[in-house]
Amino acid sequence: MSTIENRQFRLARRPNGLPEREDFALTTETLPEAGDGEVRVAIDYISLDPAMRGWMNAGKSYIKPVGIDEVMRAGAAGTVIDSKHPDFSAGDKVAANMGVQTHAVFPGKQLRKVDTNLAELPVYLGALGMPGMTAYFGTLEVGALADGETVLVSAASGAVGALVGQIAKKKGCHVVGIAGGKTKCDYIVDELGFDAAIDYKNEDVADAVKRHCPDGLDVYFDNVGGEILDAALANLRLGARVVICGAISQYNKTGGKMDDAAYAPKNYMSLLVNRARMEGFIVFDFTDRYPQAAKDMAEWISAGDLKHREDIVEGFDTFPETLNKLFSGDNFGKLVLKV
Amino acid sequence: MSTIENRQFRLARRPNGLPEREDFALTTETLPEAGDGEVRVAIDYISLDPAMRGWMNAGKSYIKPVGIDEVMRAGAAGTVIDSKHPDFSAGDKVAANMGVQTHAVFPGKQLRKVDTNLAELPVYLGALGMPGMTAYFGTLEVGALADGETVLVSAASGAVGALVGQIAKKKGCHVVGIAGGKTKCDYIVDELGFDAAIDYKNEDVADAVKRHCPDGLDVYFDNVGGEILDAALANLRLGARVVICGAISQYNKTGGKMDDAAYAPKNYMSLLVNRARMEGFIVFDFTDRYPQAAKDMAEWISAGDLKHREDIVEGFDTFPETLNKLFSGDNFGKLVLKV
CATH class of the missing domain: 3.90.180.10 (Medium-chain alcohol dehydrogenases, catalytic domain)
Structure with a gap:
């Protein structure tokens, strides 16, 4: 040998x-x-x-x-x-x-x-690994997404975000994604079937959220943190759920700990006014349930409902x-x- | 007439x-x-x-x-x-x-x-009006307080906070209150039976929370917002619930909207690390259930379990x-x- x-x-x-x-x-x-x-x-x-x-x-x-x-x-x-x-x-x-x-x-x-x-x-x-499990449990369990709700997701062309939006479309939701640049924005709308895209590099995100979701958000799935989180908080509906999956805009700013984001969300009191909740999760907590989730995801991919x-x-x-x-x-x- | x-x-x-x-x-x-x-x-x-x-x-x-x-x-x-x-x-x-x-x-x-x-x-x-209902539903429903958990409450000698702490004591919880000055701190411990008090006017709140709750918080009931909210966020346990009832430290700072707190909680990423949630509520949403809550509260007052x-x-x-x-x-x- x-x-x-x-x-x-x-x-x-x-x-x-x-x-x-x-x-x-x-x-x-x-x-x-x-x-x-x-x-x-x-x-x-x-x-x-x-x-x-x-x-x-x-x-x-x-x-x-x-x-x-x-x-x-x-x-x-x-x-x-x-x-x-x-x-x-x-x-x-x-x-x-x-x-x-x-x-x-x-x-x-x-x-x-x-x-x-x-x-x-x-x-x-x-899609059939950690990002897929993250999208599945974050959207359906932590976000408790219901049919027909309004959903915003950041890093929407990314490994997790793209799946979050497509799972939400399967549930008949109005889905808006935030991504950087025309290519990614076109992709999530034209290829993945999102209802709208917001280009954070070229437009005011808070204004765009208001325009695309005039009645506010039921679920915001946050991968990025920072000012985009604040823009979402400013546009919550009654009973909204903000799912904290990550804060990629912050990870390299502090030179320090992951739980010490450089940017603090000033609009958090929107949680009170809207009786809303903001909740963090770690996909590893759902390990016991990966087999069922992976089976669902594989079926959805086979059926052409989930592109990756x-x-x-x-x-x-x-x-x-x-x-x-x-x-x-x-x-x-x-x-x-x-x- | x-x-x-x-x-x-x-x-x-x-x-x-x-x-x-x-x-x-x-x-x-x-x-x-x-x-x-x-x-x-x-x-x-x-x-x-x-x-x-x-x-x-x-x-x-x-x-x-x-x-x-x-x-x-x-x-x-x-x-x-x-x-x-x-x-x-x-x-x-x-x-x-x-x-x-x-x-x-x-x-x-x-x-x-x-x-x-x-x-x-x-x-x-x-105790039998809005503050009582706020403490009851905020602690038991929004906070989903379980027997024997560790609870921190701010404005702890106030109308709501004093009741939150006593309801938690009824559930066998370890209860720490934050109040301003020795008189109020002595009151919540000696009269209301809290396990400990933190005097925010005379000690570092984050250090004191760590000292009194070395294993972290299961529930933080927030009446004040500001830096005290951050001190609590820095000390969450896995699966903690942060109940946003108010932000009295902020109401007069902005000259503006209640949902635009001057202070933004920089430790919010603790929600991710600890799979915790932060949730706002408005007591009026529970109006249908006031009669049962008022009956419970009146019984607890009669029994001497709740002082007001x-x-x-x-x-x-x-x-x-x-x-x-x-x-x-x-x-x-x-x-x-x-x-």
């Missing part, structure tokens, strides 16, 4: 603001043999997600931060090389939080086998720069690194 | 910041006879509540603002003079939103008869200055104006 070289991006220091290449160390080690119950995987695709920025910060958050010198945490999908777990054999396609590396030795019980006849491998990092788009960047070594496409708004669709 | 002079405080102009005497006009008119279904009332007590500041502002809020030249809106309790409604007769004690005036002609169907054997008349403006304290100021003419005791923190207990 030949030796396998495993290349890894490890966290070298905690980033201050936007992550830089120097915040990571690119290391190489020989991939160990699989122990009992373990599986060796050649990673094909690595998921790049906004939440990764939070995981790089020190201090208590919803999960332990990545330690200095540890392999950077990330979802990944790949192909089984060999296996000492009865459920897996060479050639199986699998997904799990295997980290930013080219290979992994991973416990079989934490590995999920995926069916590439149903969808291509990268989709299991997007992956933004696949090739080259393991580009990891630090490719990750930053998320924060500059340069990615278009679910950002995936091809190893 | 002799002529009755009715004296009234009418809103003369919209206050800018703290209300001033010049914002009101003191008018006198002859009290009309009661029409069919109406009742004439001599008002004995007028309820002074923080929400009144919001009602003075222009613009859409949760209820119509008081119009210029209209009698200032307020809860009131009094004695029936004469009645053309079958349910009321002279001498009955009644309560309703009769406004800041010495007398009222009022529709009988909007009037609530009260039992002064059970509790003295001013109590029907406090009224701060009764005599002199109808002092209305503008007495109202401002709410905003300076000078009142101690439910503020009531005795006519």
